[in-house]
Amino acid sequence: MxxxxxxESRTIDKVxxxxxxxxxxxxxxxxxxxxxxxxxxxxxxxxxxxxxIMELGHRGPEFKRVAEKAEADLRELMSIPKNYQVLFxxxxxxxxxxxxxxNLFDGKRSAxxxxxxxxxxxxxxxxxxxxxxxxxxxxxxxxxLDYIPAQDQWTxxxxxxxxxxxxxxxxxxxEFQWIPQTGNVPLVADMTSMILSRPVNVNDYxxxxxxxQKNIGQAGITVxxxxxxxxxxxxxxxxxxxSYKLHAEHNSFYNTPPTYSWYxxxxxxxxxxxxxxxxxxxxxxxxKAKTLYSLIDQYxxxxxxxxHPDCRSLMNVMFHLCNETLTPxxxxxxxxxxxxxxxxxxxxxxxxxxxxNAMPEDGVNMLADFMMDFARRKG
Amino acid sequence: MxxxxxxESRTIDKVxxxxxxxxxxxxxxxxxxxxxxxxxxxxxxxxxxxxxIMELGHRGPEFKRVAEKAEADLRELMSIPKNYQVLFxxxxxxxxxxxxxxNLFDGKRSAxxxxxxxxxxxxxxxxxxxxxxxxxxxxxxxxxLDYIPAQDQWTxxxxxxxxxxxxxxxxxxxEFQWIPQTGNVPLVADMTSMILSRPVNVNDYxxxxxxxQKNIGQAGITVxxxxxxxxxxxxxxxxxxxSYKLHAEHNSFYNTPPTYSWYxxxxxxxxxxxxxxxxxxxxxxxxKAKTLYSLIDQYxxxxxxxxHPDCRSLMNVMFHLCNETLTPxxxxxxxxxxxxxxxxxxxxxxxxxxxxNAMPEDGVNMLADFMMDFARRKG
Numbered sequence: 001m002x003x004x005x006x007x008e009s010r011t012i013d014k015v016x017x018x019x020x021x022x023x024x025x026x027x028x029x030x031x032x033x034x035x036x037x038x039x040x041x042x043x044x045x046x047x048x049x050x051x052x053i054m055e056l057g058h059r060g061p062e063f064k065r066v067a068e069k070a071e072a073d074l075r076e077l078m079s080i081p082k083n084y085q086v087l088f089x090x091x092x093x094x095x096x097x098x099x100x101x102x103n104l105f106d107g108k109r110s111a112x113x114x115x116x117x118x119x120x121x122x123x124x125x126x127x128x129x130x131x132x133x134x135x136x137x138x139x140x141x142x143x144x145l146d147y148i149p150a151q152d153q154w155t156x157x158x159x160x161x162x163x164x165x166x167x168x169x170x171x172x173x174x175e176f177q178w179i180p181q182t183g184n185v186p187l188v189a190d191m192t193s194m195i196l197s198r199p200v201n202v203n204d205y206x207x208x209x210x211x212x213q214k215n216i217g218q219a220g221i222t223v224x225x226x227x228x229x230x231x232x233x234x235x236x237x238x239x240x241x242x243s244y245k246l247h248a249e250h251n252s253f254y255n256t257p258p259t260y261s262w263y264x265x266x267x268x269x270x271x272x273x274x275x276x277x278x279x280x281x282x283x284x285x286x287x288k289a290k291t292l293y294s295l296i297d298q299y300x301x302x303x304x305x306x307x308h309p310d311c312r313s314l315m316n317v318m319f320h321l322c323n324e325t326l327t328p329x330x331x332x333x334x335x336x337x338x339x340x341x342x343x344x345x346x347x348x349x350x351x352x353x354x355x356x357n358a359m360p361e362d363g364v365n366m367l368a369d370f371m372m373d374f375a376r377r378k379g
Numbered sequence: 380m381x382x383x384x385x386x387e388s389r390t391i392d393k394v395x396x397x398x399x400x401x402x403x404x405x406x407x408x409x410x411x412x413x414x415x416x417x418x419x420x421x422x423x424x425x426x427x428x429x430x431x432i433m434e435l436g437h438r439g440p441e442f443k444r445v446a447e448k449a450e451a452d453l454r455e456l457m458s459i460p461k462n463y464q465v466l467f468x469x470x471x472x473x474x475x476x477x478x479x480x481x482n483l484f485d486g487k488r489s490a491x492x493x494x495x496x497x498x499x500x501x502x503x504x505x506x507x508x509x510x511x512x513x514x515x516x517x518x519x520x521x522x523x524l525d526y527i528p529a530q531d532q533w534t535x536x537x538x539x540x541x542x543x544x545x546x547x548x549x550x551x552x553x554e555f556q557w558i559p560q561t562g563n564v565p566l567v568a569d570m571t572s573m574i575l576s577r578p579v580n581v582n583d584y585x586x587x588x589x590x591x592q593k594n595i596g597q598a599g600i601t602v603x604x605x606x607x608x609x610x611x612x613x614x615x616x617x618x619x620x621x622s623y624k625l626h627a628e629h630n631s632f633y634n635t636p637p638t639y640s641w642y643x644x645x646x647x648x649x650x651x652x653x654x655x656x657x658x659x660x661x662x663x664x665x666x667k668a669k670t671l672y673s674l675i676d677q678y679x680x681x682x683x684x685x686x687h688p689d690c691r692s693l694m695n696v697m698f699h700l701c702n703e704t705l706t707p708x709x710x711x712x713x714x715x716x717x718x719x720x721x722x723x724x725x726x727x728x729x730x731x732x733x734x735x736n737a738m739p740e741d742g743v744n745m746l747a748d749f750m751m752d753f754a755r756r757k758g
Contacts, residue, residue, distance in 0.1 A: 020429070021428070021429030021430060023429075023430050023434055023435075025434070025435065025436040025439070026436070027436070027635070028433060028434060028435060028436060028437060028635065028638055029434060029436075030430075030434050031431065031433065031434050033423070036422055036423050036431050037422075037423070039422060040419050040422035040423060043415055043418060043419035043422065044412070044415050044416070044419060049400070050399070050400030050402075050717065051400060051402050051409075051719075052410060052415050054407060054410065054597040054598075054643070055402055055404070055407060055408060055409050055410050056402075056404065056407060057404040057405070057406070057407055057408075057720060058407060058598065060404070060720070090469050090470040090471070090474075090599055090637075091469040091470060091620065092469070092634050092635045094619070094620055094633075094634040094635075095469075095618075095620055097619070098618035098619060098620065099618075102618070126618070126619055129616060130616065211635065213635060218433040218637075218638070218639045219433075219437065219635045219636065219637050219638045219639070220469055220599045220600070220636075220637025220638070220639065220640055221599070221637075237508060237509065237616065239474075239477035239478075239481070239505075239618065239621060240473070240476070240477060240505055241470065241473055241474055241477065242618060254473075255471055255473040256406065256407065256471045256473075256590065256592060256598045257598065257599075258469075258597075258598050258599025258600075258637060258640065259407055259597070259598045259599070260597045260598070260599065260639070260640070260643075261599055261637065261639070261640070264433070264639075338429065340429075340430075341436060341439070
């Protein structure tokens with residue numbers, strides 16, 4: 001991708017000032033500056049068509065190009081094998097909480113679910129409406145730390161129609177550092193908050209799905225990577241648009257897709273390729289997470305992580321101040337210097353730094369400096 | 380709304396050149412130039428937050444403002460009474476083909492549907508999967524013209540749970556010029572292709588829904604205006620996100636909504652208010668449609684409309700060349716002078732000029748001039 005920035009220097013200056021705001025929102029989240037600049041430059045004239053990409057019919061040759069390029073880039077970035085279809089569907093991951101059971105349940109067998117937090121629980125609640133669900137493992141708590149039990153402690157069912165898990169939980173900040181082994185049982189993963197943050201072997205999965213608003217683009221579109229043998233007739237009375245089969249048969253063009261969201265996803269995927277691909281981001285993400293977790297551990301009388309070091313999230317660094325009365329001051333001071341949206345989820349409280357692919361290392365370093373300074377002043 | 384255009388003059392010059400392309404696409408469709416300019420200007424810094432609106436969390440105060448303003452403007456533009464809820468939902472109108480029956484069927488009574496074209500038929504096919512559907516009227520054909528039968532010829536059911544119709548059919552270019560009278564039976568309308576193009580009395584309807592990509596904004600979001608007494612538990616096993624009740628209880632914030640699409644809708648709605656509201660657009664739309672239909676009638680040996688004058692669409696002017704072998708030349712020549720996407724739908728063939736609110740009168744006049752010139756040269 002050639003990032004041709006066509007804007008005037010005044011605008012660029014402004015951008016440089018602006019990006020001194022580092023947005024740690026859990027999602028919708030920060031996007032790469034280059035992507036926003038390109039979207040801005042092309043807003044009224046996409047590739048000399050005289051039109052915005054959002055004005056172009058989804059069945060025209062222009063949007064087809066955008067759609068196909070986005071899929072090709074995602075396939076390349078994740079090395080997606082040919083026997084997997086890639087769908088770009090309207091809505092977020094919550095849509096998939098219904099679609100997975102509606103499309104995989106067969107009216108006989110049950111499904112296995114792993115419960116590691118709030119997003120797992122939502123997926124479980126929805127699946128339970130369509131068939132029998134077994135919760136085969138749950139986050140455990142020991143020595144004040146949350147951890148994911150090793151797989152030999154799970155109560156898996158060999159004849160499960162699938163096993164569903166959430167590799168990363170944004171609210172608790174807990175992440176699998178390993179891939180469950182499920183034998184012939186298809187593994188289904190809600191990768192919304194960690195897709196493209198680290199290498200995965202797609203062959204290990206039956207279905208991977210991810211809402212775009214963290215590592216792929218803007219809210220309103222979800223990527224589904226599905227092994228072809230899992231595409232079949234859904235349960236009776238499944239709404240038309242909840243059928244993977246229908247979408248697969250129409251290459252996600254059965255009805256009007258969210259074209260602009262798809263386009264933004266394409267810009268992000270091209271940017272990732274340009275920047276070295278998943279491996280490069282993984283290395284950067286390891287450095288970013290290490291910077292913050294090391295500081296938390298170093299100032300352990302002031303900051304506390306409640307997640308076991310073996311399953312700390314690369315993407316959502318969740319911590320508390322030991323003296324919780326200082327949390328509002330921490331958030332207020334951070335906000336003032338341009339470190340925004342650090343408040344933890346209302347369920348968990350505390351502080352959450354979401355550091356997806358688009359968060360520059362500078363932003364993380366600035367946060368670490370602030371945390372150190374704050375701890376020294378208030379500790 | 381103040382449209383503060385912050386871009387450099389070079390960019391603006393370019394815009395003026397660009398808008399010499401008039402895009403007659405049926406949807407996604409042309410957007411107002413002012414809206415695109417504002418979205419462009421705000422792309423990297425929405426209201427001095429230092430962030431794009433697409434990077435901001437949906438539960439933060441910034442996006443809440445955007446969401447509430449869009450709803451307030453829509454309520455004002457359409458004079459929506461207080462006993463109606465306004466929902467902004469992910470997906471397009473096809474989603475509503477399932478949601479309407481899933482939420483209104485009661486397991487006992489049947490629903491009435493009016494079939495005036497391809498979109499009606501799709502709605503009927505989907506509703507038939509959830510309950511008994513009676514097609515109470517269909518487009519008729521007489522003297523080579525399609526027309527909608529008068530209501531005294533319909534076979535309505537007094538105890539129907541609702542009556543569904545499609546006020547405007549984009550593919551056939553056929554539009555109701557009157558509102559069905561259904562007594563106590565709630566009237567449900569798919570207004571995707573005509574919402575905000577003419578005044579409607581919301582009180583006449585139980586539910587109005589409209590995909591955004593024609594008169595409201597970009598693809599990926601749908602507006603639902605629903606009378607509160609119709610909000611109830613959906614049929615069992617309805618997917619969570621297909622429940623109006625759930626969305627109404629959470630003000631469309633149950634899960635992450637398509638925030639950027641919502642924002643663009645807000646810009647379009649504010650632009651409409653700024654330009655005089657629905658009545659002003661209605662007058663302009665009447666003039667635009669009259670310009671084209673008059674020309675078709677004037678050159679009746681060359682162009683033919685197959686829709687009865689009583690139900691010609693204001694938004695989608697559908698016609699054929701009497702000598703169909705000339706159609707490819709017509710489309711090619713039009714394209715060359717910047718009149719794009721005039722090809723009729725593959726089902727209907729011919730020519731279709733979609734002239735939604737954002738299509739300037741200049742664009743329609745330019746098309747009329749071209750049509751006249753082409754007829755004189757080739758006729």
